[in-house]
Amino acid sequence: MxxxxxxxxxxxxxxxxxxxxxxxxxxxxxxxxxxxxxxxxxxxxxxxxxxxxxxxxxxxxxxxxxxxxxxxxxxxxxxxxxxxxxxxxxxxxxxxxxxxxxxxxxxxxxxxxxxxxxxKTLKGISRPALVSALPNNRGGHSYMMDLGANLQCGCDTLFNFALMGSVLCEKVEQVSSPSISLLNVGRESNKGSDEIKHCASLLNKTKYINYIGFIEANELFDSPADVVVTDGFSGNIALKSYEGMGRVFIAQLKKAMNATWYSRLLGKLLNPLIKNQLKHLHPDLYNGASLIGLRGIVVKSHGGANIEAFTCAIEQAIKEIQWQIPTSISERLASVLAERDCLLHE
The missing domain is CATH 3.40.718.10 (Isopropylmalate Dehydrogenase)
Incomplete structure (x- = not known):
């Protein structure tokens, strides 16, 4: 080894x-x-x-x-x-x-x-994307990108994000044919900007990407999508909202469990079960956003991370090294981008 x-x-x-x-x-x-x-x-x-x-x-x-x-x-x-x-x-x-x-x-x-x-970026990629895992209701997690590196994204950029996210999820999570969704203001095909609708059309026609349609923000943590693609402005707001709501939920739960002698007693009995059920929701476990689309591996930890969270960021870097993510993305790019260019000229 x-x-x-x-x-x-x-x-x-x-x-x-x-x-x-x-x-x-x-x-x-x-x-x-x-x-x-x-x-x-x-x-x-x-x-x-x-x-x-x-x-x-x-x-x-x-x-x-x-x-x-x-x-x-x-x-x-x-x-x-x-x-x-x-x-x-x-x-x-x-x-x-x-x-x-x-x-x-x-x-x-x-x-x-x-x-x-x-x-430098990989050939065919103009902008790297910031991607991280978010917990979902299935007990696992989904990847979301972009989380703030690119505030405005056109059709080509979103398409490339979907491709890179698909490769990352396939390799690191060992998911065959990861499902991809675009974050939008509605699930209907006529909703959203021209850029996002055009991107959805391209993804639908691309055999190398398993596109399953739009999702709305209230479905982020209950979606069948393995990868959620959006621009950096929307993605960063969604991520920070999740982190803030997670802290509010935990604080309110603790407050409720300490409100009366009965709730304190009940809390002691249920505490192991609650901790086990909620541990996968803790933001620290998902620290470590990757800048993908580069010719090397770069992982960004949250600035306020504690020791456990920073260790998770190092762990993410190790996984990407083991699966050689930049090389894997580069190998997939050639065939997918050639197919996309043909679709654009139809």
Whole structure:
């Protein structure tokens, strides 16, 4: 079993190395063939290595990065100046073949622009998409894209998202012929913008994609679709709404269970059952949005992720390395895009 290497932007996110380092340790314990290159400010990281059990670890390397991209930095300015930040160096390690993937909890816009500039997109793909898993009512999860990398998307972009999402789901989840839906304002064929209706028509005619029609936002977590495709504006709002509602639901449930002595007693009896039933809904388990459509693997962790959530982001990167997602997408692109071009000229 060959080793695989992840370049970790240790400085990104709200808590920097205080989350990324212990998450690295957890991942190293889970995978004996995992090597992690910790990229960040040595002055901040060195004192923490012993605390988080990484000092002199045989599968940990440290690479100094003198600068850090903050959440407030303007992504265009970051791209223009290309300072030696932890994010840029981690991405460059992937581009140079020294790492198989990059994981960062840093500035999403900066990560998107730097990834596209340093790693480049696959042939036939103009824009990478941000995709992540969302829980569904079947006890599993569906993939949704785009989640904010591309606020406005035309027909071609949505089509490419459907293709890339299909390959990702097929490989990582081992789902044969994943079902694809477009998020829309209604399920009827006459609903939505001209772009989304045109995309639906193309998907319907494409034999390589299992398109099953439109879905509405209230069906996101109860849909038979394995992949839901939308623009980044709608996708980001849907994702944040889910995260917010999940926290409200858990808070209200706890409040109700502590309201009276009877509810507290009942809560103690039912707590194991409730935890087991609701654990797959917790947002931390779905941390780790992938930037797909690039020539390398990049996984974006939520900026406010805790250790468990950041570990999930590393786990997502490992799955994509194992299934060589960029290569799989590239191989599928040639045949599907050729078919799409024929359909466009009919």
């Amino acid at each position: 060959r080793n695989f290497t992840i370049a970790l932007d240790a400085m990104g996110g709200d808590f920097g190395p205080h989350i990324s380092l212990p998450a690295s340790y957890e991942s190293l314990q889970l995978h004996s063939n995992l090597v992690i290159i910790i990229v960040g400010d040595e002055q901040q990281i060195n004192p923490l290595l012993k605390k988080y059990h990484l000092l002199e670890h045989p599968r940990v390397k440290l690479m100094h990065a003198p600068e850090t991209i903050s959440m407030e930095d303007d992504p265009v300015s970051v791209l223009r100046h290309r300072s030696p930040s932890s994010m840029l160096i981690a991405l460059q390690l992937v581009a140079d073949g020294e790492a198989d993937a990059c994981v960062s909890a840093g500035n999403t816009g900066a990560l998107m622009l730097l990834s596209k500039h340093i790693l």
